[in-house]
Amino acid sequence: MNDLKTDMPDYQNFEVPTLLRLLKGIDRLPRGATGALVFASKDAPQGTVLVEDNRVCWAAASNMEHRLTDILRHETDPPLPKAVFETVYEECHRDRIPLGETLVERGIVTPEGLSHALRRHTAEAICVLASSKALSPVWVSNRQRPYDAQHTFSTGELMSCVGSFGFDKEAKQAAQRLQQVTPRASVGVAYLEKGHELPVAQIAVDGWECAALVELGRWARKALTAVETETVVEDELRRAWRDGRLVYVSHSNRSLERRLQEPVLV
Numbered sequence: 001m002n003d004l005k006t007d008m009p010d011y012q013n014f015e016v017p018t019l020l021r022l023l024k025g026i027d028r029l030p031r032g033a034t035g036a037l038v039f040a041s042k043d044a045p046q047g048t049v050l051v052e053d054n055r056v057c058w059a060a061a062s063n064m065e066h067r068l069t070d071i072l073r074h075e076t077d078p079p080l081p082k083a084v085f086e087t088v089y090e091e092c093h094r095d096r097i098p099l100g101e102t103l104v105e106r107g108i109v110t111p112e113g114l115s116h117a118l119r120r121h122t123a124e125a126i127c128v129l130a131s132s133k134a135l136s137p138v139w140v141s142n143r144q145r146p147y148d149a150q151h152t153f154s155t156g157e158l159m160s161c162v163g164s165f166g167f168d169k170e171a172k173q174a175a176q177r178l179q180q181v182t183p184r185a186s187v188g189v190a191y192l193e194k195g196h197e198l199p200v201a202q203i204a205v206d207g208w209e210c211a212a213l214v215e216l217g218r219w220a221r222k223a224l225t226a227v228e229t230e231t232v233v234e235d236e237l238r239r240a241w242r243d244g245r246l247v248y249v250s251h252s253n254r255s256l257e258r259r260l261q262e263p264v265l266v
Contacts (some may be wrong), residue, residue, distance in 0.1 A: 001169065014130040015076035016197055019162065021157040022049075022130050022137075023210040029054055029139070037137040046134030047125060050149075056158060058118070058150035061128035068121045072103065075113035101150075120149045123161035156213050160189070163198030174201035174246055182250050191217040191247045200246075208251075220249045 010014045026037070029051065037049040039061075047061035055237035068088065088108070092099045097261070102120070103109040129135075174190035178201055182188030188203040199213055220240035221231040224247060232241040240249045 007257050008046050009053075013129070014127045015133070016134055018135065019127065019130040019159070020210060020214065022126060022135060023159060025135075025137075026054075026155050027209040027211070028054060034142070034143050035139060035141040037139055039129050039137045040134075041134065041136050044134055044136070046127050049126065049129070049137070052149050053151055055152035056122060056126075057128070057152045059122040059125035059259070061125040064121075064125055065126065067124065068117065071117040071120050072074070072100070072109060072114075075109050075117050080108060095121055096113065102161045115151050119153050119157065119161055120244045122153060125167075126158060127162055127165075154206050154208070155210040156202060158221060159210045159213065160205070161199045163191075165195065167192065167196070167200050170246060171200045174206040174248070177243070177246075177248065178203045181248070183252075186250045186252050187216075187253075189213055189216060189249050190251070191220065193221065193245050193247050199238045204253075216251060217247070218247055 026049070031054065033054050034052050035050075036226060038050065039045065039049075040094050041244065045062045047059065047064075050058040070086065073085050087222060088106070089099060089100060091097075092102050100109070104114055120220045129137075149193070170192065171190075178188040178190060180187050182203050187205050189199045190201040191197075191199050197214060197216060197217065202213070205213060216238070219238065220233075223240055224230075224242055227233055232239065234240070237252045238249060239251075240247060242248075
């Protein structure tokens, strides 16, 4: 994807603990939860996070009205000219047909590019909503009318997307490496060695709560620090190693037990 430098929302003024509180709240929704977290406080960014079957399918926040358009344009190389995009947009709006799927059908954007754009937009919106320490969303259940979303994301995927912001080179390198080395039936996650708590890339994190991925990174850094002369540490379930500025971890899914609790957003 090309570098996005236009119409960027103010999504970098969040604190990691607040972001994790928001994502943990989604993880703790009841099994099969479908509905919306509505942020309507007058003293904080307003917006909505849509959830379908415990996975996030969309998020929007204040002052992001045209952000998805910009991200989608930059999914092509070179970026799609505004005039071309606006023609397709107006046609979809007039005929009430989905924009993303139309771009894919016409070969303008790849299916992977559409998924990437939706994930990026959703992650940015969640960051904007997490820029206020006073999180006070209202959960509105909508089980009778599911959204039937074709693209949904786990909190681990979204957290890793957030972690990659500003580290595009490292994230691309890490994603390629994880594809090569992550064992079957395992999760693969990459972190910066220092100064950045969130993962920058992941593979197969579905079913993992975001807090568990943060703890996995803490374990890896601590374990590798304890054996400064070695580049690899491992136990029965986990393996971590260094490669330049990056720390990689693989974790077997054999021990995975997703804990579903009542929603708590405090």
